[in-house]
Amino acid sequence: MSSNAEVASILYEIAEILTIKNDRFRSRAYQQAAQRITSLTEDVKKIRENGTLEDIPGIGKSISATIIEILDYGQSTILEELKESLPKGVQELMELEGIGPRIAMKFVTELKIVNIDQLEQAAKEGKIRDLRGFGEKKEANILQSIKDYKNRQTRFLLGSILPVVDEMVLWMKGSSSVNKIEVAGSFRRKKETVGDLDLLVASNNVDESSERFISMPPIERIVSHGPTRSTVYLKGHLQVDCRIIKPEAYGAALQYFTGSKEHNVKLRTIGVKLGYKLNEYGLFNRENDELVASETEEEIYNLLGMDWIPPELRENRGEIEAALERRLPHLIGYNEVKGDLHLHTNWSDGTASIFEMVEAAKSYGLKYIAICDHSKSLAIAHGLDEDRLSKQGKEIDKINKKLDDFKVLKGIECDIKADGNLDFPKSVLKDLDFVVASIHSGFKNDEKTMTERIISAIHNDHVSTIGHPTGRIIQKRSPYQLNLEKVMEAAAQQKVGLEINGFPDRLDLDDISTRKAKELGVKLSIGSDAHAPSQINFLKLGISVARRGWLEYNDVINTKF
Ligand SMILES: [Zn+2]
Ligand SMILES: [Zn+2]
Structure with a gap:
């Protein structure tokens, strides 16, 4: 996907949810912006670099900020917040590839389906094909998406993942655009099983790194491909999400995507007490939104008043308290076993x-x-x-x-x-x-x-x-x-x-x-x-x-x- 297409698809998704929520005015604004971006002959990234986004008709201050966020991070806070506000079940159904807010709403309102299992049941019973705008082909696609989704839920033994990760990292390092690389998530925490892989790449040339990633040899299927974010399946249905990040924001992303969720929640609470806001983009001053740290994890942990915490300990099992009191264990090193x-x-x-x-x-x-x-x-x-x-x-x-x-x-x-x-x-x-x-x-x-x-x-x-x-x-x-x-x-x-x-x-x-x-x-x-x-x-x-x-x-x- 080009960056224009990636930006447009997120803007369309925002517009679609706004329609569902009866916010017709804003929905129209996002839809028109999406159409504009789609019909551009110039790369939207170039326009952004020239600082002329707001010169595009129909793109004002707020939509321009959304576009910049998508270009930098591959996602949008507005979209995430809108998704949260949808009726029960809609968001879960939207986890499926090819199911947007409008279709999800249709299942929820017309078929009273509120989760993926119920949707699978309905599709198997042939109830989807009779809905307006559907048919046998679309019903089969839904079943395929559900199958993919369920495969994503299976966990792999850490030991079976090690060689795959080594191969992937070696491949990515073959591109001079790759500045730093790490697989975050439970892999970095070395949990005994791993669900999917979160690959983080710090790059000075986003396009080149992104192309390198999707041309990796063991890829079985490309699910989505954008300049800053791509998702693929490797053989055996192992899902890899790749995020390409600017070097100056790498530490914040690494911290965020390493987790665990429980560890990060606790860390954010401590941040709030100190007047900070912590997210995947960095540590910010709460009052004026000024960026305080984002390049390394160490800076972030230190500003939160604690020692850097080794990933293997990040489970909210007392490591944060120990780091605050400067009494973390000196963990045994990988080279210390003789x-x-x-x-x-x-x-x-x-x-x-x-x-x-x-x-x-x-x-x-x-x-x-x-x-x-x-x-x-x-x-x-x-x-x-x-x-x-x-x-x-x-x-x-x-x-x-x-x-x-x-x-x-x-x-x-x-x-x-x-x-x-x-x-x-x-x-x-x-x-x-x-x-x-x-x-x-x-x-x-x-x-x-x-x-x-x-x-x-x-x-x-x-x-x-x-x-x-x-x-x-x-x-x-x-x-x-x-x-x-x-x-x-x-x-x-x-x-x-x-x-x-x-x-x-x-x-x-x-x-x-x-x-x-x-x-x-x-x-x-x-x-x-x-x-x-x-x-x-x-x-x-x-x-x-x-x-x-x-x-x-x-x-x-x-x-x-
Ligand atoms: Zn034995
Ligand atoms: Zn034995």
Whole structure:
């Protein structure tokens, strides 16, 4: 969409809502302005730069301000406010691609439809095609829009998104117009699942950056394309919203679009008390609307009287109070974990040899790994018996002799059996460097049984950490029935670690439990649970959880060695 078309389409939308609201005079003004813009031969952006917008017949002070806002930010405050004032249901229906205010109102008034589910039902029953101005084709389009909308609601595992984001950022950086780039939203906060991606680009050449974005290779479909804002679907129906921003307003946009909503609401309240207004365009003086800060997040947080807050903490879970009192945690850094304390090789169900895992770990900058293949009870994963474990130990000795500045630890992921005993006797475990004790069976037992089972493993002198302590699989399996607080108390008392398992669909412990564990004095181990060399990268996801759980360097076992 050219900027003329983008501006006109928003002006038309404003006019349309004004008609619905019976404000015929203003509606006509916006409609005429939209027509003028559409019929211009010159780029409206150029006219704006020349400062001659108001020379266009029918475009006065207020519409000109709206046009400038659209050109700068891709949206309009007037439109947003008008949408808010519509009858129940209209705004939700307008979330659908191709449904404007007039059509949404028609559904609400004529069919008494007030949400998307009801609209889907009506379309499936063939009730839309009979409305005046509709037909089978339009009805099918509506169903397609609903399908797109629902796909947008599905969430993706953070781990599955990482490579996509890397590829996207690399592509955008290939354009010299791109000054800064970041994916904001829950991705930046490193939530375990992500709905869609909010890409923010600071650019000195908006057109070039915008063109670069929509020519990105993995795009499946372009939903909308404007100079400052575009929306596309990537393969697998991942939606990416790209906003192109001037460098001087980048910090404000980054702050706003990173969220969370709860964090931002709290921040705005603090701003109001200090006489400020905070929005996606900047921090403004409330009295005279003068811009006070917008270029960096740091300036904004500092003017609000607090330290800059790392994105992983922005959930309104006490981080704002801590930032105001200058007592935010010194979060563990992504490069501060020196070893991986849980990975598998082809001795059990991994795909690679010990040596290949060593090579991969080195390429990720690690200094050691603990080989933790499965134990014999887990026959399905070719668990090791005493004999093979001892053979593996000899091979590790051989490999260690060849390595300098890197060490392979002898470990095991030892099953915790139903009775709480471990799969190996103490005489075997005592020769190992690191023992991860995990549950892989009997998930359905009651809380008391599961809690006692884990606590009895914690009381085994040779256990180093409890692997994936709750057993949850994101979007697939709930945690075991477990009194986690009792488990944490026992772990703290016995000086046994609890694991943050970095595998994308585990992330177990999760952020909230991790923080609780820290408060109860437990040390955490982070393991990738890699079953292939490239999966050592999952260590990063574990560190994200650690950061969301407010962990610092000293809270994590594998920062040391
Ligand atoms: Zn396991
Ligand atoms: Zn494992």
